[in-house]
Amino acid sequence: MTSRPKTTRTSTRTKTTTQAAEPPAPGRTTRGVSRTAISVPVPAPAKKTASRKPLVNRANSPGTKPSSGNVASKSAAVMKAASSIELPPDKDREPIKAYLRIRPCVDDSESGYEPYLEPLTDTSVRMTDPSSSTTHSRMTLNPSSIYTFSHVFPPDTTQSDFFSKTTLPLVRDVLEGRNALLFAYGVTNSGKTYTIQGGSEAGSAGIIPRTLDVIFNSIEGLHGDAKYRPVRLQGIELAVESDEPTTIRLPTKNGSPALADVLEDDLPSSSTSDTDTDPTVLKLDRNYEYTIWLSYAEVYNEKVYDLLGALESGASNTAHTSSGIPRPTSNFLNMPLPSSKAPPLLLTRKALTVKPCPVRDADGDAASAGKYVAGLRQVQVKSAAEAKELLRVGQLHRRVFGTLANSQSSRSHALVTIKVLRVHRGERNDPTCIQTARLTLVDLAGSERTKHTHTSGERLREAGNINKSLMVLGQCMETIRTNQRAIARSLQQGVKPGTQLDTRDVKRGLALVPFRHSKLTEILMDYFVGDGRAVMIVNVNPYDTGFDENVHVMKFAALAREVCTNPAATVPRVPPSPTKPQANGTRPPSASHRRKVTISLGGRGKKESEAHLEVLEAEDEELDDGEETSVEDDEPINPLVNALFDEVEELRMQLYDAHVRCAFIESETREEVMAEMDERMRSMEDMFTRRLMRVMESNEEKMDAKLDMIQRSRVLNRAAVPRSEGGYSDSVADSVESDAIGQLKMSDVGEGDAESSTAGQDADYESNDSDAYVHSTSDARSRTPSPLAGKGGKLVPKRQSTLRPSTKSSTKIGSDHGMDVDETEIDDIETASPEDNDDESEEDAISDEPTQSESESESVESIEDWTESEASESPVGAKGKGKAQATSNPVVVPSKPLAVAQAKRAQAPTQQGRKSTRKASKAIAELEQELDELSLGDDDVDPDDSTVIVPNKKVREDAVGPGLVYVPGKGEVDPGKKKKR
Numbered sequence: 018m019t020s021r022p023k024t025t026r027t028s029t030r031t032k033t034t035t036q037a038a039e040p041p042a043p044g045r046t047t048r049g050v051s052r053t054a055i056s057v058p059v060p061a062p063a064k065k066t067a068s069r070k071p072l073v074n075r076a077n078s079p080g081t082k083p084s085s086g087n088v089a090s091k092s093a094a095v096m097k098a099a100s101s102i103e104l105p106p107d108k109d110r111e112p113i114k115a116y117l118r119i120r121p122c123v124d125d126s127e128s129g130y131e132p133y134l135e136p137l138t139d140t141s142v143r144m145t146d147p148s149s150s151t152t153h154s155r156m157t158l159n160p161s162s163i164y165t166f167s168h169v170f171p172p173d174t175t176q177s178d179f180f181s182k183t184t185l186p187l188v189r190d191v192l193e194g195r196n197a198l199l200f201a202y203g204v205t206n207s208g209k210t211y212t213i214q215g216g217s218e219a220g221s222a223g224i225i226p227r228t229l230d231v232i233f234n235s236i237e238g239l240h241g242d243a244k245y246r247p248v249r250l251q252g253i254e255l256a257v258e259s260d261e262p263t264t265i266r267l268p269t270k271n272g273s274p275a276l277a278d279v280l281e282d283d284l285p286s287s288s289t290s291d292t293d294t295d296p297t298v299l300k301l302d303r304n305y306e307y308t309i310w311l312s313y314a315e316v317y318n319e320k321v322y323d324l325l326g327a328l329e330s331g332a333s334n335t336a337h338t339s340s341g342i343p344r345p346t347s348n349f350l351n352m353p354l355p356s357s358k359a360p361p362l363l364l365t366r367k368a369l370t371v372k373p374c375p376v377r378d379a380d381g382d383a384a385s386a387g388k389y390v391a392g393l394r395q396v397q398v399k400s401a402a403e404a405k406e407l408l409r410v411g412q413l414h415r416r417v418f419g420t421l422a423n424s425q426s427s428r429s430h431a432l433v434t435i436k437v438l439r440v441h442r443g444e445r446n447d448p449t450c451i452q453t454a455r456l457t458l459v460d461l462a463g464s465e466r467t468k469h470t471h472t473s474g475e476r477l478r479e480a481g482n483i484n485k486s487l488m489v490l491g492q493c494m495e496t497i498r499t500n501q502r503a504i505a506r507s508l509q510q511g512v513k514p515g516t517q518l519d520t521r522d523v524k525r526g527l528a529l530v531p532f533r534h535s536k537l538t539e540i541l542m543d544y545f546v547g548d549g550r551a552v553m554i555v556n557v558n559p560y561d562t563g564f565d566e567n568v569h570v571m572k573f574a575a576l577a578r579e580v581c582t583n584p585a586a587t588v589p590r591v592p593p594s595p596t597k598p599q600a601n602g603t604r605p606p607s608a609s610h611r612r613k614v615t616i617s618l619g620g621r622g623k624k625e626s627e628a629h630l631e632v633l634e635a636e637d638e639e640l641d642d643g644e645e646t647s648v649e650d651d652e653p654i655n656p657l658v659n660a661l662f663d664e665v666e667e668l669r670m671q672l673y674d675a676h677v678r679c680a681f682i683e684s685e686t687r688e689e690v691m692a693e694m695d696e697r698m699r700s701m702e703d704m705f706t707r708r709l710m711r712v713m714e715s716n717e718e719k720m721d722a723k724l725d726m727i728q729r730s731r732v733l734n735r736a737a738v739p740r741s742e743g744g745y746s747d748s749v750a751d752s753v754e755s756d757a758i759g760q761l762k763m764s765d766v767g768e769g770d771a772e773s774s775t776a777g778q779d780a781d782y783e784s785n786d787s788d789a790y791v792h793s794t795s796d797a798r799s800r801t802p803s804p805l806a807g808k809g810g811k812l813v814p815k816r817q818s819t820l821r822p823s824t825k826s827s828t829k830i831g832s833d834h835g836m837d838v839d840e841t842e843i844d845d846i847e848t849a850s851p852e853d854n855d856d857e858s859e860e861d862a863i864s865d866e867p868t869q870s871e872s873e874s875e876s877v878e879s880i881e882d883w884t885e886s887e888a889s890e891s892p893v894g895a896k897g898k899g900k901a902q903a904t905s906n907p908v909v910v911p912s913k914p915l916a917v918a919q920a921k922r923a924q925a926p927t928q929q930g931r932k933s934t935r936k937a938s939k940a941i942a943e944l945e946q947e948l949d950e951l952s953l954g955d956d957d958v959d960p961d962d963s964t965v966i967v968p969n970k971k972v973r974e975d976a977v978g979p980g981l982v983y984v985p986g987k988g989e990v991d992p993g994k995k996k997k998r
């Protein structure tokens with residue numbers, strides 16, 4: 018053999034294998050041959066490149082290759098993990114690369130938002146919580162955080178640039194025989210699909226079409242024959258012996274499959290993809306031949322479906338096309354009928370199972386064997402255009418079987434796997450020399466939360482499964498990282514010079530990576546435990562409202578960057594598998610899930626209509642294909658442990674759901690409380706505004722009333738001047754005015770006021786209290802009701818309770834109720850009450866008159882005269898009286914001291930005739946009692962008090978007079994209290 022597989026850049030470690038230009042080691046091949054009974058001559062496969070590194074220090078055990086077998090396979094995991102620690106001498110290990118791509122603002126509705134992501138350098142960005150500036154608290158983490166990436170791509174990055182820097186190295190890897198994984202992670206609408214598949218404009222082709230372009234550009238003239246076809250992850254088998262078609266009939270304009278007809282408008286136009294090609298050519302070793310194979314799978318609701326697989330139609334009005342896609346008979350889909358008349362087209366597809374690879378596929382290394390999707394169709398493509406057309410069919414199926422209700426959002430994880438079978442020209446007939454490398458490009462479903470999408474029912478289940486698979490992916494990465502660190506620690510601490518580390522001890526300390534908890538991680542596990550480079554693309558839309566979600570995305574990226582893979586190792590060459598009958602497609606499904614799908618048609622000049630499909634998603638049965646078991650099957654499985662593990666996982670999911678729900682409820686509750694508080698504040702504001710208005714109004718009224726009162730008091734004063742002939746009248750007028758002003762100031766009558774008005778009359782009263790005297794004086798002047806009386810309020814003369822003058826000489830005036838004391842009657846009254854002596858003496862003292870009887874009679878007369886003259890002269894009195902009669906007849910009951918004061922005041926200036934007798938006094942006393950009963954009628958009221966109840970506001974306003982205390986009615990505001998406030 019003149020040429021051997023070229024060593025890779027890990028040549029220092031692969032010397033042992035490349036030295037083996039001599040006959041290959043028989044171990045694996047023998048087993049493979051014996052098992053597969055392949056008749057073709059099977060040369061020994063080239064030894065696997067040094068992808069497996071011993072756990073022990075190289076110095077201690079140079080070139081020691083672990084023996085195959087159970088022990089080897091058990092320790093392989095540890096060895097594999099050990100080889101992924103970040104030890105300085107091992108330059109072949111590298112952490113997963115994480116590239117951040119910031120989506121530009123493409124929607125006008127987003128232009129109002131300030132982006133919360135700011136690129137700082139080529140590798141770092143700052144994320145600032147947009148809500149941190151507001152008072153509304155949110156459950157966010159730090160308001161501003163800096164995240165680092167392998168590279169940060171700003172919004173104006175072109176698709177071509179992005180591809181060159183992120184994916185081109187992976188394309189080179191796969192063409193050189195190394196595995197690679199690229200996955201796009203991000204929230205909904207962040208640009209994952211745009212990045213992976215591309216847009217519709219020229220130059221916007223995404224990673225997948227560009228990858229296909231570069232591959233086919235580079236292998237131009239190096240196409241091999243498709244004698245062998247890839248199976249499982251990295252196995253091969255003779256293509257001729259397989260009944261699987263190696264090609265698929267592509268949809269064409271004429272005679273295309275029904276679904277392509279239906280959803281033609283939704284597929285990327287082939288013309289665009291034909292012109293929008295990437296011209297990059299990679300320089301390859303031209304001694305090799307290549308064949309390219311494509312598979313397209315999706316993980317939807319924790320089930321794996323083949324997007325290139327055949328569909329079965331259960332509807333009677335459909336016929337099968339050669340590609341397996343049902344074609345409608347008659348004009349069912351081409352001329353859409355009204356939805357009520359159109360029978361649904363039943364499409365059936367099967368969910369595929371994920372199985373562990375046989376260990377021989379992994380060169381006897383069970384730990385890195387990984388899992389494969391059993392029954393996933395792998396189609397050979399001969400040109401980039403053909404590959405792109407095939408992917409269009411896959412997208413069409415994804416579109417139909419995906420979430421049509423939310424068609425703008427990818428609700429499934431889409432995995433495109435490009436397999437490159439490479440063989441040296443000189444060994445093209447040797448299947449063991451065929452190298453199978455694969456590049457998997459994953460467009461993950463959006464990592465949105467139910468909170469923001471308001472999902473329910475089926476959507477909620479989808480979201481739950483999406484979140485579950487992404488969460489498990491994160492858990493796997495975390496566990497791998499922890500294990501790698503543990504191994505690194507063990508290596509650094511536990512190995513003494515000259516000794517070997519017991520790998521079992523290390524393995525015992527490692528945690529089980531929960532790949533099996535999600536279909537996505539099961540399919541991808543090989544990339545994490547096996548060889549190959551992994552790249553993570555983080556898509557972020559800094560204009561949306563999902564700041565919290567993007568924080569999680571960033572944390573995920575940070576975690577991924579701490580997980581190491583072994584990108585340098587090339588894949589092993591594995592012997593071909595025995596061909597076996599393929600799974601029978603007509604086998605009844607073990608479990609199925611039916612759902613109805615309505616597809617809206619129209620656009621681009623087509624008539625708007627709907628097509629109805631019924632989709633039956635059946636789960637394929639577990640196939641016992643007799644393959645060797647792998648990683649997990651090698652290990653004794655304790656069903657109890659498994660059950661417990663599953664339960665723990667289920668509980669974890671429940672806990673996660675509960676957390677999400679709690680966060681949702683909490684945010685809702687906060688919003689409700691905020692709204693309620695807002696409402697309350699508004700109502701309080703209204704209430705206080707109304708109250709303020711009321712107070713202002715009442716103050717205004719009061720002010721008006723007081724001004725009116727001053728005016729009336731002046732009128733009264735003017736009226737009193739001619740009658741009083743100076744002296745006392747002057748002082749009374751002054752007093753009235755000053756009293757009114759005093760009331761304006763909302764205070765009691767001042768001392769000076771009292772002194773000025775009735776100086777020298779203290780002796781008339783039993784009380785020596787000057788204050789009492791002051792009030793009594795004021796009472797004496799209050800011949801008209803106070804204007805302050807509110808509706809239903811009372812007007813009470815001031816200071817009645819403190820005054821206890823003798824009632825014997827007091828007179829009541831009740832003109833409005835026929836209580837006027839008839840002059841003649843008074844004249845005839847004779848009293849002989851012993852109590853009257855005191856009064857007489859008092860009155861004597863006041864009036865300084867020679868005789869008691871004269872003094873008393875004069876006093877009574879003067880009262881009557883004064884009352885009459887007041888009633889006739891004073892406009893207030895006349896008016897008040899008339900009004901009171903016209904309305905509700907208010908009862909004006911002056912108190913006894915008032916009457917006395919009035920009498921004495923009248924007596925002082927005039928000194929008119931006296932005819933008082935004991936009889937008159939007695940009559941007056943009786944009248945007084947009678948009036949008390951009439952006017953008050955309230956036992957609680959001091960009999961000395963006189964009350965005026967004025968229900969009519971106008972009357973009250975008119976009944977202006979000083980010396981009355983305003984007692985507010987029910988519901989009215991007390992001006993005195995208000996004053997205090």
Ligand SMILES: Nc1ncnc2c1ncn2[C@@H]1O[C@H](COP(=O)(O)OP(=O)(O)OP(=O)(O)O)[C@@H](O)[C@H]1O
Nearest residue numbers: 120123205206207208209210211425426427462463
């Ligand atoms: N770099 C970009 N330049 C221009 N437009 C972009 C870019 N990235 C995304 N877009 C546009 O943003 C919109 C959303 O992008 P896309 O559909 O790729 O998001 P997604 O993350 O895949 O969402 P989902 O998870 O819901 O599928 C699309 O209209 C797309 O054309």
